[in-house]
Each structure stands twice: as C-alpha cells, then as structure tokens.
Amino acid sequence: MTVVTEVRRPANGAPSQGRRRRGGDHGAWFLVLPALIPILVLSVGPLLYGVLLAFTDAQSGRTEPTRWIGGLNFRDLAQDTLFWESFRIGLVWAVGVTVPQFLLALGLALLLNQKLRLRWLARALAIVPWAMPEVVVGIMWRLVYSPDAGILNESLRDLGLGDGRDWLSGLGTALPAVIVVGVWAGMPQTTVALLAGLQNTPRELHEAAALDGAGAWRRFRTVTWPALRPVALAITALNFIWNFNSFALVYVLTNGGPGGRTRLPMLFAYEEAFRYGQFGYAAAMGCVMVAVISVLLALFLVGRLKGGDEA
C-alpha cells in the first residue's frame, strides 16, 4: 500500500522550501489559482451567501425584492415542531447508523487482518456497497424489503417466523429498516479505513504481548486500540457527519414516509427549499444543522481525546 511510502519529509528539506517560497511566490499563485477561484466562487462564496440567506425572506419565483428579516426565520424554526421532530429522527438515524457501522466494520477489519481463507472474497465484496450509486442501494433494498416479492419476508416465512410485514411502510419498522440499509452502505468504507489503520500497528508488539501471555482482548486493548485510535476517531466523526447529511438513500427508500417517520433533516430542508420554494427558511435549517453538528462533534472529539490521555 502507498501508506508505507508516506514518510514525513526530513528536516533538511526545510531550507530549500524557504528559499523557494521567497523566490517564486507568483509561481505558486499560478498553480493555485485554477482551483482557488472555483473554490472561492462556488464553495466558500455560496456558503457565506447561504448563511446570509438564512436572515432573509428569500423565496423562489417571487417578484418583490428579498428583504432582511433578521432572526425571524430562526424564531419560526424554534417553534417548528415538525422540524425538531425531523431533527430528532436525524440524530437517531445518524447515531443508529454510525455506531453499528463502526462496530461491524471493526469486527470485519480485525477478521480481514487475520490470515483467513476467503479474505479476498470479503475484500472484493466490500467494494460493492461502496461503489454502488446510493440510488441503486435504495432500490436494491426496496426489493429486499418488498412485502410480497421480497426475500426478507420469504426467508422469515421459510424459517417459520411469521408472515413478515411491509417493513418500509410500517410506522414502527421504517426507521430501523432504513438504518440497516445505512449501515450496509457505509460499512465497507469504514472497514477499509480501519483495516489500513490495523496494518500500521506494530506486529512485534503483538507478538511480544502474546509471549507475555496476554489474551486476545488484552492484546486488542493495549496494543491494537491505541494504534488504531486516531483512524477510528477520524472515520467515526466523518461517518457521523456524512450520515447526518445523507439524502439519496432515504429519498429512494421511503421519501421520508410513512407519516414523516424517516424524514431526515436533509429531506425536510430539500422539500422546504425546492418544493415550497422557501429558500430563506431552508437556509436557516441548514445553519442550525451545521451548528448542532459542530457542537456535538466538538464534544465527542474533546471527550475522546481527553480519554486518550488517561488510558
């Protein structure tokens, strides 16, 4: 893997860099601009614009000019129970997907790190969910969950576990069913990241610990986990963000139904913006989502990092 070749540049590279910086800064600008301009115009700019929009009454297809309305959108949002319900669902979904995703991926990565037969097959299969378009993942699981023609209900019938049900339209089953799909879709990427992290853990330490009579669990706790931690934290944080912001999977599976039980915040904001044309209000939702996610992540990362010092 290329990881191995990734070595920190030695310190003796530093003086030449300093020289080059003074000598050819316009050269660097020339290299940077082609990417910098699109980033500024189409990413940073729209982000700031989006934040500003949240303080306006912008709507689609309106002739009168957009006005500043201060924090009115946010005040409305605070009282919008539908939005907060959607937000709650979003958090349940994000945690419900991220945690099993991590645990299952860790298990698979540990297995793949062993010298097992069929390892190649698992690696090859792990590609499938990762490479698939999200829309196809959604369609595929609709086929699995399909009440009559679906394989899930048929398997349950074969096993004598009842007649099964209409998973995606049941008020109680829709969210769990959708969460399983989320776990399936995101597991491979997490596995691959963790596996790469595992392969960076020092093998000699493992052997030494085994010689000293440490059991598998102790070896994992004292040797593997400390080395794996940074990767695990990074991928979990990223997964949480990605999951919270996910859209296509649930749009295809349930489109937020039944009765809004799977209406993630992204679906809610999408409808608000592009079905009802409430750009300002939807932008305010986006801002709230970013704010809450940032706070949660900060708490998570600070908590984890502190825990690391003690362990």
Add this chain to the structure above:
Amino acid sequence: MRTRTGARIGQYAALLAYLLFLALPFLWLISTAFKPPRELGSLHPTWIPENPTLDNFRQAFDEQPLLRAAGNSLLAAVCAAVVAVLIATPMAYVMARHRTRLARAATGWVVVSQAFPFVLVIIPLFLVLKNLRLINSLPGLVTVYVVWALPFALWMLVGYVRAVPAELEEAAAVDGAGRLRTLVSVTAPLLAPGIVATALFAFITAWNEFFFALVLLKSPEKQTLPVILTHFIGAEGVADLGPLAAAAFLATLPSLVVFAVIQRRITGGMLAGAVKG
C-alpha cells in the same frame, strides 16, 4: 490447541456472516432483474429465477430513456473528473510542498467542506447558477461536480505528491530546469498513477451522484442515470420491480468495474492524506 481451532471456527463463522450480509442484497437485485413477471408476482419468490429472461432489460429501455441518461451521466462524470484533476493537481502540489498560510487555509477548507450539509450550499448555488443561466444544463452540473469533488481530490493528491521525493525536484532545479519544466517532466510522470486514481474516483462520485442532479436538472432529456432510475418508482411508491432491478443493475456496472480497478489506490490515497493530517 483446541481453543485455537475453536477460535478459528468462530472467525470463519463470523466471516461467513459478513459475506452473506454484504452479498445477499446484491444477489437478490441480480436475481430480480432476470425474473419474468409471473415469478415476480409469486408469493414464494426464489433465489434463482426458474425461467430467467432478458425481458426486464428490454422493458427498462422501453420505459425510460436509459441510454440518453447514461450518456448524460457519462459526459458529466468524465468532464467533472478531468477538470477536477486538472485544477486540483497543481494546487495539491503547492499544498504538499509549501507550508504557506494559503496551503493551511486550503487544508482547513477541505476538512470544513465535509461538514456542511448540501442544502446550505445548494440553495445559494442554485441562485447563482440561475443567474448564470446554468440551471437545467449539464455544464452547470459539471461545475458543481468539480467543486464537489475537489476536497477529496486535493486530499488524495496531496498524499501522492508527498510520496514523491522533493530531492528529485531539487536535482532537476540544480540541472537548470524551471519550475514548470520540473513539474511537467519530473513530478507529473511519478504522480501519474495517483492522478489517474483520483480522476477515476471523481468519475465514480459524479456518476453516482443524485442530489445535485435532482435539484439542478429539470427536463427529462438532460437528467442523469440516478435521477431517471427514481422515475421507475411511481408516485405512490409502487414500482415495476423487474425493469427497476434490471436498470439499477446496469447502472451499477460502470462504478463497479472502475472501482475494482482503483480500490487499492483509493485505500492508500485516503490514508496517505490521513496519516499526515
């Protein structure tokens, strides 16, 4: 000794469970794609179609403009991948080799851009593109895809650039090669595999992308494959399962093939960026 064998058996059982969990849904998709309507309507569906048929594929092409949608997707994805790599490579080079404030800001942007929900970006982008008359057009979509692919492309490319020894470039400079010359004839060839992998990854993300295409493309003759696929699902959520499965299966093939080619490099690239941080 016995516990070791026991552990081994446990490991294989776990691996088997993973394999089934990963593979079965996909096998079911394939199985459904080849089933005639009578078996699809049956109350006791089987894993292996009893009378496999290609009718679903024919019907899928009849019902929805799949070929044109695939063409749109291909065009958008290729353009996005090429442009993204063309503009990201020089920037990644600067980010990897120079510890300037700009490089640090760019790294910060790469990280922060991951955290923002698309809604917050798409609404203003929608308004901007509308003013530029780029709504409902593939160039508009490509523009969005390029910017969207940039963070990850930069992330990967910075890792690849760091793996090229700076000493080689210094040697070229000593020999009198200019900066551009060095970049083109020394660094680029060494970077080529990484650049190709990055481009292919950008291709897959664009090929698979749904949300921006849904928002930005309104007329059916411009829509991309994922958007067209959702048209198979009717308003009430009723779907013609056979053709739906057939079309979904076909839409996956390009991503699968490309991904199989670059999987190792993606893994490496992801971590090359991450390890450094």
